[in-house]
Amino acid sequence: MTTKRICNGCGKELCQDLGASMAEYLHVTKEWGYFSRKDGIRQEWNLCEDCYDRLLKNFRIPAVSTEMTELV
C-alpha cells in the first residue's frame, strides 16, 4: 500500500520511507458503537510525534510512560 499518510494535526507528511516498523507516528482507528453519539461511524486519523506531544500536554492525567529496556 502506497497511500500517503498525513498528520491530521498539522498536515505534515509522515515519513513512509523508513519502513512501517520505523514510522514514528500515531495511527488511530475507532469504530464508534451503539452507545456513543457517533453510532456506526468509523474514524481514522494520524498524528505526528510533535502533535502527539501537544495532545498529551492537554491531558489532565499524564500518560503512563515506561522505558523499554529491549527494543523489539
Ligand SMILES: [Zn+2]
Ligand atoms: Zn503533526
